[in-house]
Amino acid sequence: MKAKSFAAPSATQPLEYYEFNRREPTPTDVEIDVHFCGVCHSDIHTARGDWGEVAYPCVPGHEIVGIVSRVGKAVTQFKPGDSVGVGCMVNSCGKCEACKRGFENSCFQEITWTYSSKDPIDGTDTKGGYSTLIVVPQHFVLQLPKSLDMPHAAPLLCAGITTYSPLNHWKVGPGMKVGVIGLGGLGHMGVKYAKAMGAKVWVITSSPEKVVAAKSYHVDGVVVSSVKEEMEAASHTFDFLLDTIPKAHDLSPYLKLLNIHGTLCLVGPIEPMPGFHSSAVINGQKSIAGSGIGGIKETQEMLQYSSEKNLLPEIEIITMDEINKAWESMTHKQMSKRYVIDIKKSFQ
Amino acid sequence: MKAKSFAAPSATQPLEYYEFNRREPTPTDVEIDVHFCGVCHSDIHTARGDWGEVAYPCVPGHEIVGIVSRVGKAVTQFKPGDSVGVGCMVNSCGKCEACKRGFENSCFQEITWTYSSKDPIDGTDTKGGYSTLIVVPQHFVLQLPKSLDMPHAAPLLCAGITTYSPLNHWKVGPGMKVGVIGLGGLGHMGVKYAKAMGAKVWVITSSPEKVVAAKSYHVDGVVVSSVKEEMEAASHTFDFLLDTIPKAHDLSPYLKLLNIHGTLCLVGPIEPMPGFHSSAVINGQKSIAGSGIGGIKETQEMLQYSSEKNLLPEIEIITMDEINKAWESMTHKQMSKRYVIDIKKSFQ
Numbered sequence: 107m108k109a110k111s112f113a114a115p116s117a118t119q120p121l122e123y124y125e126f127n128r129r130e131p132t133p134t135d136v137e138i139d140v141h142f143c144g145v146c147h148s149d150i151h152t153a154r155g156d157w158g159e160v161a162y163p164c165v166p167g168h169e170i171v172g173i174v175s176r177v178g179k180a181v182t183q184f185k186p187g188d189s190v191g192v193g194c195m196v197n198s199c200g201k202c203e204a205c206k207r208g209f210e211n212s213c214f215q216e217i218t219w220t221y222s223s224k225d226p227i228d229g230t231d232t233k234g235g236y237s238t239l240i241v242v243p244q245h246f247v248l249q250l251p252k253s254l255d256m257p258h259a260a261p262l263l264c265a266g267i268t269t270y271s272p273l274n275h276w277k278v279g280p281g282m283k284v285g286v287i288g289l290g291g292l293g294h295m296g297v298k299y300a301k302a303m304g305a306k307v308w309v310i311t312s313s314p315e316k317v318v319a320a321k322s323y324h325v326d327g328v329v330v331s332s333v334k335e336e337m338e339a340a341s342h343t344f345d346f347l348l349d350t351i352p353k354a355h356d357l358s359p360y361l362k363l364l365n366i367h368g369t370l371c372l373v374g375p376i377e378p379m380p381g382f383h384s385s386a387v388i389n390g391q392k393s394i395a396g397s398g399i400g401g402i403k404e405t406q407e408m409l410q411y412s413s414e415k416n417l418l419p420e421i422e423i424i425t426m427d428e429i430n431k432a433w434e435s436m437t438h439k440q441m442s443k444r445y446v447i448d449i450k451k452s453f454q
Numbered sequence: 455m456k457a458k459s460f461a462a463p464s465a466t467q468p469l470e471y472y473e474f475n476r477r478e479p480t481p482t483d484v485e486i487d488v489h490f491c492g493v494c495h496s497d498i499h500t501a502r503g504d505w506g507e508v509a510y511p512c513v514p515g516h517e518i519v520g521i522v523s524r525v526g527k528a529v530t531q532f533k534p535g536d537s538v539g540v541g542c543m544v545n546s547c548g549k550c551e552a553c554k555r556g557f558e559n560s561c562f563q564e565i566t567w568t569y570s571s572k573d574p575i576d577g578t579d580t581k582g583g584y585s586t587l588i589v590v591p592q593h594f595v596l597q598l599p600k601s602l603d604m605p606h607a608a609p610l611l612c613a614g615i616t617t618y619s620p621l622n623h624w625k626v627g628p629g630m631k632v633g634v635i636g637l638g639g640l641g642h643m644g645v646k647y648a649k650a651m652g653a654k655v656w657v658i659t660s661s662p663e664k665v666v667a668a669k670s671y672h673v674d675g676v677v678v679s680s681v682k683e684e685m686e687a688a689s690h691t692f693d694f695l696l697d698t699i700p701k702a703h704d705l706s707p708y709l710k711l712l713n714i715h716g717t718l719c720l721v722g723p724i725e726p727m728p729g730f731h732s733s734a735v736i737n738g739q740k741s742i743a744g745s746g747i748g749g750i751k752e753t754q755e756m757l758q759y760s761s762e763k764n765l766l767p768e769i770e771i772i773t774m775d776e777i778n779k780a781w782e783s784m785t786h787k788q789m790s791k792r793y794v795i796d797i798k799k800s801f802q
Contacts, residue, residue: 202690209714212737212738271739341562342562365551366551366555366560375732376733376736377732378730379729379731379732380729381726381727382727383725383726383727384726385724387744388724389744390557393717394735394742395735
């Protein structure tokens, strides 16, 4: 089946219109008519080659929602007409301890990412959700709870699970003071989940202009990280910091904010981080942790949780012809919510 | 009172005989006639200036045991004749949340270390246990359980608590696979505690000649970190790594050994660490943590636990005239147990 998309033809050029073939569904594949796709900072990093060499054209997009159009013969969990989602992964080894325990996102062998990854099934480079169609093994397809509307569901598949999973794993809850560092697509979902889990939630931002946005989420406080006095006043007070800054940065100023036994969890940057002085963790039994998306089981749970608690991303719906402008705005940290591409409208 | 000691007169010269005055005990001070003092790698780092400028002469030693000789008028917890210990700290602010919660070792204001630290009481540079006498505020004096013999108790005050506390905090126990990286004074105590807590315990060492020593502690396995195949075979298998390497090192090879949700805890190096790729913690929700000694309450608990379970360091008793040779041996990683100085015998 022919899919229409926007793709990055090189590391430097803007996204352009592009057509390519999706494979015929194998017996265990689900074919999805894409309706919406969220725009993640990872799309930009990958397409611009920040994370290593990419085979162009690169079709980004891993916050995908749509309607099942066809299923393979052996597919039991889905049928045409179902509302479904696809996140960052479309395959993993399935055999290692991580996969067996439901942590496909930590597969010890090899994860097949939704785009720009070698597909073990057909040998092509995977192509993501900035396209009209996608074919995915059923194990990596999520069911969308009925009460979730499609455009709001899309960003949950990456921004949602990436913030929900660590808050869940590190048992964020009542009595804890949580700081969300960075208020973009991930950060604003982190704020919503941490509040829903019962913690006191602060936003720590380098952008004074985001204070208003932070307050609109009814946070318990805001620290502007460029203001020394505000950082000093907040030192030793946070039990958990969700660090959503999407590029490498010095952790030292943030580690100082942690209370005894506190954890700073990296979910934003996927790249070499600068060194740190070990006393920043040794004093106070602190941790520098990391977390990336979540397993399929937990992602399904997160969709259910988000639906039940009505924890939805703030979104701005765009069409594909606005994508290059959207990327620029995200690169310049002007966005404290999520862009979602209306794929149907874009390729009418 | 005059104290006799060995001191480092500069960063480069061997320790030399030295005399100095200890203050008269204040109402809350305890004066201790030192009998034994353990030799910690920190002594070497400090005296050689590895951790920053030091006022010489520097009298090291923070694994101190002895007998109370005098007490101040307001001292209620100790009396002359008591067997006691002093670890790495002799004061802290006492007012911050960390101190109030019993984590004086994480004081938010300032810790007064047992040596080479500015003493808030008399303004001198503190001088440690390579000496015949020490005067310490009662809050920082530990009671030695009767069944603990003095020379074996000494290393517990630093090597013991520094390994006990993180194993305790991260709930090491049955069903967990623990790796102790480095088999020196700290490492061998880590092995003993982790085994006593019920975990499967492995030693990871860069020194093939330490395999025999490791096996003498009845460990479940040994990985020689310089052998690529051994490191690969152990990848993704450890729930907790206690990293006792006493200097900065690349964490990447060790993070690969962690299972999902695993934690590597630094207790050895107190210095700038090299950078790391964030994916090393993001894949698998792993943590790089740190831990340094423990609070006074936990140190007292550790002494009790060690006494009850008979978890004692392997020691080699030396006299002060052998100290320079001992330091050389430790610097060259030839020691998988702890040197303890017989102070009484040294200054007869």
